[in-house]
Amino acid sequence: MNLQTKIKITSIYFALLITICSLNKGNTQDLNIHGEFPNNNLKWPFIYDLKILNNDELLCSTEKGQIFNKKMGVWDVISVPDINSASIRGVVKDHEGNLWAATAGQGISRLKNGQWENYKKGTNNLPTDNWKCAAIDNSGNLWFGSWTDGVIKYDGSTWKLFTQSSTPTSGLASDGATGIFIDKTNKVWVYADGDITVLNGNSIKKYDLDNLVDFGIRVNAICQDKNGLYYLATSKGIVTFNGTNFINEKEKFGNFEVGAINIDKSNVLWYCETNKGIHRWDNGKKNYFEGTVDNLIPSQTFKIVIDSLNRKLMIGNKGSQVIFIDDSEFLSATDDNSNINTLHIGIFPNPTHGLINFENLNGHLYDVSISNLVGNQFKETISENTINLTQYNSGVYIIRLTDTDGRKSRNIKVIKI
Numbered sequence: 001m002n003l004q005t006k007i008k009i010t011s012i013y014f015a016l017l018i019t020i021c022s023l024n025k026g027n028t029q030d031l032n033i034h035g036e037f038p039n040n041n042l043k044w045p046f047i048y049d050l051k052i053l054n055n056d057e058l059l060c061s062t063e064k065g066q067i068f069n070k071k072m073g074v075w076d077v078i079s080v081p082d083i084n085s086a087s088i089r090g091v092v093k094d095h096e097g098n099l100w101a102a103t104a105g106q107g108i109s110r111l112k113n114g115q116w117e118n119y120k121k122g123t124n125n126l127p128t129d130n131w132k133c134a135a136i137d138n139s140g141n142l143w144f145g146s147w148t149d150g151v152i153k154y155d156g157s158t159w160k161l162f163t164q165s166s167t168p169t170s171g172l173a174s175d176g177a178t179g180i181f182i183d184k185t186n187k188v189w190v191y192a193d194g195d196i197t198v199l200n201g202n203s204i205k206k207y208d209l210d211n212l213v214d215f216g217i218r219v220n221a222i223c224q225d226k227n228g229l230y231y232l233a234t235s236k237g238i239v240t241f242n243g244t245n246f247i248n249e250k251e252k253f254g255n256f257e258v259g260a261i262n263i264d265k266s267n268v269l270w271y272c273e274t275n276k277g278i279h280r281w282d283n284g285k286k287n288y289f290e291g292t293v294d295n296l297i298p299s300q301t302f303k304i305v306i307d308s309l310n311r312k313l314m315i316g317n318k319g320s321q322v323i324f325i326d327d328s329e330f331l332s333a334t335d336d337n338s339n340i341n342t343l344h345i346g347i348f349p350n351p352t353h354g355l356i357n358f359e360n361l362n363g364h365l366y367d368v369s370i371s372n373l374v375g376n377q378f379k380e381t382i383s384e385n386t387i388n389l390t391q392y393n394s395g396v397y398i399i400r401l402t403d404t405d406g407r408k409s410r411n412i413k414v415i416k417i
Contacts, residue, residue, distance in 0.1 A: 031289065032326035032398075032413070034373055035296045035318060038068030038075040047315040049091045049134070050322065052305045056377060058313070059099075061088035062320055067101060073376030080109050082118040090134030094142060094156075102131035102144050124159040126152065135180040137188060145177025151190050162190075162199070173197045173206040181222040183230070191219040191232075212246050213239055221303070225263045233258035233271060253281060262304040262312070268327075270312055272301035278314070280327065287330075291316075296323050309371050309400050310411065324373075326398060328411030345401065351415035354390030356399070361385055366401040392416050 037043050038060055047068075051059040058070035065085035067078040078099070080088065083106035090102035099111040107120040107129045121129045128149040135143045142154040150163035150172060164175045176192035183189060188199040194209035194217045209217045218235040225231070230241040235257045237250030250256075257274040264270060269281040277290040277297050291299030298316025305313045312325040346359035361382070368387060370378045373396055380387045389397070399412045 032329070032373070033296050033323065035321040035323050036075070037319070037321045038070065039066065039077045039320060042066070042320050044319045046302070046317070047320050047322070048087060048089050048302065050303045050305055050313060050315045051091060051093070052307055052313065053093060056307050056309075057093075058322070059091050059093060060315070060322065061091035061101060063087035065103070067091055067099060069099075078111070080111075081116050082106070083109060089132050090144065092134040092136050092142060094136060095140040100134060100142060102134040103129075104131065104147075105129055107131070108144060124154075125161050126159070127161060127163075132177055133179050135182055135188075137182045138186040143180050143188060143190075145180050145190060145192075146175075148176050150175050151177050151180070162197075171204070171206075173208065178219065179221060183224050184228065189222055191222065193218050207246070209234070209239070209246060213248050220257075220259050221261050223262045225269075226267050231261055231263070231269065231271075233261035238271065254279065260301040260304045260314070260316075262306060264306045264312060265310045270304055272298070272304070272314075272316070275299055280330075282330070298323060309369065309377070309398060311371075326411070328398065328413065345410060345412070347399075347412055347414065351417045352389065353417060354388055354392075356387050356389060356414060358382065358385045358387075364403055366403055369400045369402070371398050371400070372396070389414075389416050 042062065042064060045063045047060045047062050049061045053059070058068070060068040062068070065080050065083050065088060067080060067088065069076045069078060080101050083101070083103050086106040087104040088101045089104050092100045094100065101109045103109065107118055107126065108131060109116055109118045119126055121127065128146050130147045130149070131144050132147050133145040137143065140156065143151060144154075145151045150161055153160045153162065162172050164172050166172065172190060174192040174195035174197070177190050178192050181189040181191070190197040190199065196207040196209065196219065198205040209219065214236050216235070219232055220235070221233040223231050228243070232239040232241065237248055237255055238253040238258055238261070240247050240249055253271070254273065256276070259272045259274040261269070261271040270278060271281070272278050277288060277299055278301060280287040280289070289297050291297040296318060298314055298318050301314050301316040303315050307313060309326070310328070312327070314323040314325065316323070345361065347356050348359070350356070366382060368380045368382055370380055394416050397414050397416060399414055401410050401412070
């Protein structure tokens, strides 16, 4: 093979490589994106925590000692007294409706019956005033992770401290906690750097990813798909855990630091490439959306949560705002003949002055929820294959159809004029 032929083959190879890479880069126009500032007077300091409750109520906390609470589409700004505007790194609401704020340097505060209480080091068995994260398990127990002094559990009456030097049945793999994850079986995952502790009732398991996967690895977030497989966002790519083995999947998902990760209701994986943007992984089909100064995609994402409409809510380095991403226009790579997306459910007219008619419902019964682009949500019913939006303001709405067994759903965008 002569030099000219080699050069030609090499040129073709790189051209194909560039084409393949360009196919993986998504256009943000494919996504329905908008951002909301819960407090218009506080637009730059970061939001550090984001929680979504069962009724799609949102909780956020900032580095300026405030909690943002969204109910029925309206944001409420809540200031926490006695913490000197300290950064609130974890926020949670307990089963009695009380708000809790875990702060960096000013202890833990609780809002109960309209009154704030602040707990400092030395009270309630608290070992420190520096807290990093907060979570609530399925039994209603509250968990608070500290930077360097262990994890504390509050069951409504008793505070129990877990540290590395606790008994063998309750000792942690590390005294630090960068995050706490509650899995589908109510196991509590405490992670710090490469150390993981899994608390399951009275049993405990410890894992050292430095030895099991890669030295110097750091865990940033954990999620779990509908089949029970765990995905760990780490400083050295995505690591999966099937209950037995940890596997570094960097060749599959990318060899870079992943700062945040979550699985949406379509079993699509979303993850953030630190200092770059977000990735959408759907059964082998990958789209990448770069964060730039000209769009709302965070180049650093701190957390991703999923609401009941399957929207992706993100917080990151776009200031004190929540980014809402709706990808309902994507055709899922996992769609098959049993999924209603392939039944071509149609609506007409669209745009509409009020009445929406559905085609190809095929006798199925569906729950109907409607949301607008600012997050307000409404419930409607289908009567004779029709719903009435006459009373709605003009604008863009997402109609979500969910069959009554809750296993299949579809989002349809409509315009009310």
